Amino acid sequence: xxxxxxxxxxxxxxxxxxxxxxxxxxxxxxxxxxxxxxxxxxxxxxxxxxxxxxxxxxxxxxxxxxxxxxxxxxxxxxxxxxxxxxxxxxxxxxxxxxxxxxxxxxxxxxxxxxxxxxxxxxxxxxxxxxxxxxxxxxxxxxxxxxxxxxxxxxxxxxxxxxxxxxxxxxxxxxxxxxxxxxxxxxxxxxxxxxxxxxxxxxx
Numbered sequence: 135x136x137x138x139x140x141x142x143x144x145x146x147x148x149x150x151x152x153x154x155x156x157x158x159x160x161x162x163x164x165x166x167x168x169x170x171x172x173x174x175x176x177x178x179x180x181x182x183x184x185x186x187x188x189x190x191x192x193x194x195x196x197x198x199x200x201x202x203x204x205x206x207x208x209x210x211x212x213x214x215x216x217x218x219x220x221x222x223x224x225x226x227x228x229x230x231x232x233x234x235x236x237x238x239x240x241x242x243x244x245x246x247x248x249x250x251x252x253x254x255x256x257x258x259x260x261x262x263x264x265x266x267x268x269x270x271x272x273x274x275x276x277x278x279x280x281x282x283x284x285x286x287x288x289x290x291x292x293x294x295x296x297x298x299x300x301x302x303x304x305x306x307x308x309x310x311x312x313x314x315x316x317x318x319x320x321x322x323x324x325x326x327x328x329x330x331x332x333x334x335x336x337x
Contacts, residue, residue, distance in 0.1 A: 142154075142157070144158055148190050149190065151186070152170065152188070155193055159202050175192065176188075193207065210236070211238045213240070214238070215240050215241070215248065215252060216239065216242070216261045217261065217263055219243045219266055224241050226319075230323070231326075240255045240257070244268045244269070245266045245268050246268055248260070248274050249274065256283065258287065258288065259288040259289070262309075263291075264292070264300075275304065279308040288330065289309045290309075291304045291312045291313070292317070293312075294314070294316075296314075311325055
């Protein structure tokens with residue numbers, strides 16, 4: 135590839151040919167076809183032909199399951215999972231972060247859903263409330279750290295009334311930072327950008 139050539143922009147594409155999927159995954163087209171035919175990669179055939187097509191969500195799932203970097207599809211956006219059982223806080227954080235084009239957001243209101251979303255969404259960072267209706271945040275954090283696929287996920291704990299020794303425990307079990315409620319939007323964004331090593335300039 136010459137310095138003038140650029141990779142195609144896949145960020146808005148919804149359906150992929152096997153050749154395009156191979157280019158995104160940086161594998162051979164025959165590898166993609168083989169995975170399609172044996173069911174590891176789901177999709178559909180074009181009616182009246184042998185051409186295979188792969189939906190974007192399925193290609194993302196396949197890439198994440200096989201530890202293939204997804205930047206070619208998702209660009210440089212960072213995936214952030216917000217876990218809190220207070221809908222007002224979730225709505226506020228979601229609205230704030232979605233204004234910033236650097237972030238892709240998902241939310242959960244309990245530890246169980248947080249676990250499922252962490253496995254599927256593969257967030258770069260989790261904003262994790264300590265007090266959840268089913269599991270405390272430290273349990274969620276330990277499970278994230280035990281999973282080889284999410285060991286590097288950053289975890290920002292947030293909570294209201296909590297003792298200093300409990301904060302220290304949260305950091306020992308794998309939390310990267312702690313922010314006490316109530317916090318300002320600016321303080322949260324500063325922590326997120328610091329943990330993800332991003333510029334503090336909003337986009």
